[in-house]
Amino acid sequence: MTTTSDRDATPGTDPAGAGRVPFFPPDLFHEDRDAFLRILYDIGTGADQKFILGDHTRRFEDALRDRLGAADVIACSSGTSALHLILTALGIGPGDEVVVPAFGCAPLAAAVLHTGAVPVFGDIDPRTLTLDPADAETRVTARTKALMPAHMFSVMADMPRFTTLAAATGLRLVEDSAVAQGAVLDGRPAGLWGDAGLYSFVQVKAFGMPGEGGAVVTRDEETARRIRMLRNHGQDGVRRGLHHVIGVNSRFDEVQAAFQLHRLAGLADRLDRRARIAAHYTGHLADLPGVTTPPPGTDGRCHYVYTLLADDRDALRDHLAAEGVDTHVYYPKTLPDQAAFAPLTAGRPGTGWPHARDAARRQLSLPVHHRLTDAQVEHVTAAVRAHALRAHR
Ligand SMILES: Cc1ncc(COP(=O)(O)O)c(C=O)c1O
Known part of the structure; x- marks a missing residue:
């Protein structure tokens, strides 16, 4: 070959x-086994005993942000959680509808439902297997708040057309780029097309790791600020114990952050x-x-x-x-x-x-x-x- x-x-x-x-x-993870064990030992025996949301997580987020040219990258507990954080940060909730593909993973529907909103299923393009923009448009009602196409298997959704549709209809655009880290369409990286995108790091993904994790990526600083608060129980990251909004626990693991930083080069x-x-x-x-x-x-x-x-x-x-x-x-x-x-x-x-x-x-x-x-x-x-x-x- x-x-x-x-x-x-x-x-x-x-x-x-x-x-x-x-x-x-x-x-x-064959090539990186020794590195993983060394990182585990170093963090496990480190003087500060910091296991979540520490310097490694911040450096990992910064490295992804710099590679992408995003406003911010926020590491979180999974791709599913990233979807939920994004929808919540965009203010989507009870009474709202979100158009999602009829073919895809359960989180596409469940993440919407967990905000109190309702997923409305659109058909897919038979060749790319991603949400068909023309079909999605027919699903838009007065209650629709967002479009949520997902990149599927190996092909990105038609983001130029979804961008146009979202602009024309005044809808939010959530890009489920969980599987598409590293992909670029028309010169723009997957994740940076809509209001926010995400990556999943679950083992089997292209940048998978030995455990659960994900990241939100966004070009919008205000969305990023809200997501940072939401991922850690609504706190602002400056002073613990002050809860500005109702958040969740979607924090990121320091061992995994250090391991992903190590593996980023490859x-x-x-x-x-x-x-x-x-x-x-x-x-x-x-x-x-x-x-x-x-x-x-x-x-x-x-x-x-x-x-x-x-x-x-x-x-x-x-x-x-x-x-x-x-x-x-x-x-x-x-x-x-x-x-x-x-x-x-x-x-x-x-x-x-x-x-x-x-x-x-x-x-x-x-x-x-x-x-x-x-x-x-x-x-x-x-x-x-x-x-x-x-x-x-
Ligand atoms: C398109 C898509 N969105 C979201 C997810 C959820 O990611 P995670 O498994 O990290 O929660 C997946 C993972 O299977 C996915 O394929």
Whole structure:
């Protein structure tokens, strides 16, 4: 393949030792294990015994802010919490509606509900699998306060059109960029398109870490100030014990902050490795009958996971499993089809979501993490090709 050759199978990079290709390998943090143990020891035995929201967290936030050119970055306890903090800081609450994609993760709906507002589901674009701006516009009512598109798998939502729509309708724009750290669209980084964006650092994300965490990113200082207060029970960070607003506990861990600071230098290489693997898949799978690959290109791409659509998804999945390739179906049901959220849609007009339902039925994610060897990537590619060509003979 066209990727770097220094990752050809070497001891320790193929954990199963028998060609099995794990979706997420147990050696995801392999290069940084020693650093992690040293950081754990140093902070654990440090004189100040500071384990949350200390100097490491501040330096981590500053480093992300400087790389992005954001007004501020606020580290918090998860991507889900970041969504909730943003919606709360923007004043969204009971009586309000937020348009979210019908296809995606549960926090897209749950974070809205936890503010007291109601998520309204819009259909997705069948190729990018992200919220369709034209469909979203049809969901706007007098109660709508915000649009909340989410970048999906490896493709950013159409943020230029959402920016235009938000401006034309006077709505807030929340960019769920949880999976898109490092992506850039039209020269603007993921996270900086709307009033605020976020990243998730949960283990499996592109800048995942061994634990839970996330960050809010924003170009707006006032939004940042409110989020800093909200994340620590409404205190202002200057004097403890004074609660200006009703906040939550969404604080960040010092060990994780120091570890992420250490790993920041390698992020670009890891993202590059993912991008090369994704390009290889698309280059070799796009022509297959019954298979739809993500749209090719590099602008607005993030490669959190590589997800294709297959007409016979379950058969392909079984075939890959037999070939030793782990795959994943992220969202087997659309959000409005989930028991938790279905009652929200009763009596609402236009509740079809045909593209979201099609994606739920056909989507299959292939391993794309940076620890894959070239041989593993070739094996995954060949296995998908063999199945698709045999199935359509
Ligand atoms: C699009 C999207 N938004 C939000 C989240 C929530 O992030 P976390 O798992 O860190 O709470 C995720 C993570 O799965 C996600 O994929």
